[in-house]
Amino acid sequence: VRAEHVISEKDSIQTCPLDFYPSLAEGNLSPGDSHESQRASALRAAFSAFVKAREVPAGAAGAVWWRCCRQTFRERGGIHRHVGTQHGAELRPPPRGHGHGHGHGQGQGEAHRGAAGRERGAEVCDELPDTRHLGPGELESKAGEVLLYYCYCEVRDPEKLCAWQKALCEHLHLTGKVRVASEGINGTVGGSKAATSLYIEVMLSQPLFKDILCQDDFKRSAGGAHCFPDLRVGVFKEIVPMGIDPKKVSYKETGIHLSPQEFHREVEQYLSQASQGQSDTILLDCRNFYESKIGHFQGCLAPDIRKFSYFPSYVDENLELFKNKRVLMYCTGGIRCERGSAYLRSKAVCKEVYQLKGGIHKYLEEFPDGFYRGKLFVFDDRFSICSNEDVISACRYCGTLWDQYKLCSSQHCRQLVLTCPSCRKKGLTACCPVCQEKELEATSGASGQTLKEECECTKRRPRVPVEHISTGAQSNSLPGA
Structure with missing residues (x-):
């Protein structure tokens, strides 16, 4: 940004970064051009009104933050950059001869109409891109x-x-x-x-x-x-299967988004306070147990649930755990936190609910050696991607440090198993002894019955675990986290 035009108001000072708006540069703005001066005034007024309309109360008395496009901005510069880069077209004043004398009202009206258009939903353009410029095999390359x-x-x-x-x-x-x-x-x-x-x-x-x-x-x-x-x-009904009607718990009611840098600072402060038994914060992993098992943030609370659709019940069963707490939530890429934080906020028991914008994925891009330990689980045939050299999980059978998942070898089972190369060579390739026996039955033809997907792993795990509430600051952390 090369130049800024400042608007002074009694209650608020709004900074309008005009270089974010190409339309003004194209208009050859000059001090002696009254038409362009009016356009600039209209833009500054529209910008100010747009930002003002997005103010929300902050934690401190009289302080404000801003919410826009499902994000929360805690600094004025952040909301200014966002509005300038993402909403410039909505705030652009009309050209000469098209009502430029109605600066404030026109600009504000266009901003509201633009926002309303996004709320209603735009039409889908079903055109496909031209790929003729690509060389032979570029689309099919395995790399x-x-x-x-x-x-x-x-x-x-x-x-x-x-x-x-x-x-x-x-x-x-x-x-x-x-x-x-x-x-x-x-x-x-x-x-x-x-x-x-x-x-x-x-x-x-x-x-x-x-x-x-x-x-x-x-x-x-x-x-x-x-x-x-x-x-x-x-x-589908939901783009992430939480099992709650989006009309009842909307993504529009999310927690406060924190950038990876802000989240890093929050976790650092949380760990420091928790070590002294003074923390009022919960670092909550919104993923499933098999994801957090191979990688998680230090000091986190990781629910022992198998599906995200169990998360709402987990919150309901453990409301006392979250009462009067600041909650820092995270997941793989951020999407589960959108609905998960909205559900937690709907219970009105927490002090504040924050979420990691972009999830672990974005955090690791900026802090590969930060507070996340282990691997990041992904829902494809890779099962995980590396973040650091830490191995925090162990082989199901011998206890050797191991973090590479394989599917249970029993055809009826869909569980993942951590079994090291040594144990696999011994034939220990199922998720538990029960599945191992069922696999032997199936391969030997001893049983003609269809085997159900049930095993020791699922039977001994409660569908919705209830956490033990203690006065200890780190009583809710993962063992060894």
């Missing part, structure tokens, strides 16, 4: 990456969006999983770097996502189309 992203927005026609997504992924030779709903889209896809780059470019230009998604919303990791067995695109 590539995996993308993880989501976007909450109102989708008028989920079926049309679903059909376009399927055609787009097939056109770019991408595999993976994409969930579409009236509340948005959630996807993880893999392919060549040429394909994934083009996919991001097309998604950012899609009218439905154009003013919401940005480059930083796509989390990248080494991989490719081979990381998924196929392509699955479908329409």
